[in-house]
Amino acid sequence: MVTFTLNGQERTFDGDPDTPLLWVIRDFEKLTGTKYGCGVAQCGACTVHLDGMTRRSCITPISTVDGSEVITIEGIEGPEAKAVQAAWVAIDVPQCGYCQSGQIMSAVALLQVTPKPSDADIDGAMAGNLCRCATYHRIRQAIHNAADAMEG
Amino acid sequence: MKKFAIASGVAAIGVAASLLAATFSLAQDNPAEQSAPLKPAAEFQSITDAKQRSWALFEEAGKVIQHPRCVNCHPATERPLQTMAMHPHQPPVVRGEGGMGMPGMTCNTCHGAANVDVVGQAETLKSIPGNAAWHLAPIEMAWQGKTLGEICRQIKDPERNGGKTLAEITEHMAHDSLVGWGWQPGAGREPVPGSQAVFGELIAAWVESGAACQ
């Protein structure tokens, strides 16, 4: 039996310990904001925060999550999340949207550590999040805008 | 070097390129999953000249040190390498502080405390590697593109070996768990030759015989 918190609520999982966290989030918890893109840590669509750091949930066996805190796109909060959300909406970052919850989880994690990121910092944090609609330029702009907004 | 899709001026081409690169990187090693043999230190006793014996021992240990599994995380640039073909890591990650990657995508975004078998994937992709100490060697410990003689001198140089004595180097090679990952690299990856015990004995015997380098 695996016990963890999901967006602040205590949850348990009693199935196969090798089940990827992504499947638990989507199929058992029915939180479908986190997406499946590749299943092998190559696209970033499944990004969540595990104990405050980005984690690709598709390659995270649920057994390794015991005692941890998981935050998904549905539960992300705080000043960075608010600033990112506003910046995303303001310039309509998403195209189809499929990659976007992963992009946002990475962007928020970046801003939590680096409040005023350079282009190189953004590359460093975001290079693992692919976007088949190529919204990369708007993502970069929105991260800069969010950083500026937080600065006040 | 650090230019990738997100920084590309021609975004669509950038995406296509990164997807291609990602696809290319998905294939793991050809499944020669058996370790190549490594001669034990005792087999070098017959070499009477201490200096010659010492170098011969290091040369044998070099089969491990220069194996892609080890060199891939001792790269000459900011970017780790992958597979027996030693191509640049996909997704494009860089060393970052302490060799742990960049904020927002540190190594532990993908690399956990242990190797993870992937589920429902092609035969050519079996596992994601992991170790509790997963990180990149610092740039002064880069081995990529160096001769074994150069690596030998580098390993002995406290300026470039993390300030270690030869006794500490021996201990590190014989028992460090991330070094040991080379023999347990996960399904679909060729392990380094021999075993960590045999490798550790080779390094110990090299040090005892004067730690000669060529």
Ligand code: FES
């Ligand atoms: S689905 Fe996890 S990285 Fe692509």
Ligand code: FES
């Ligand atoms: S918005 Fe369509 S994949 Fe990124």
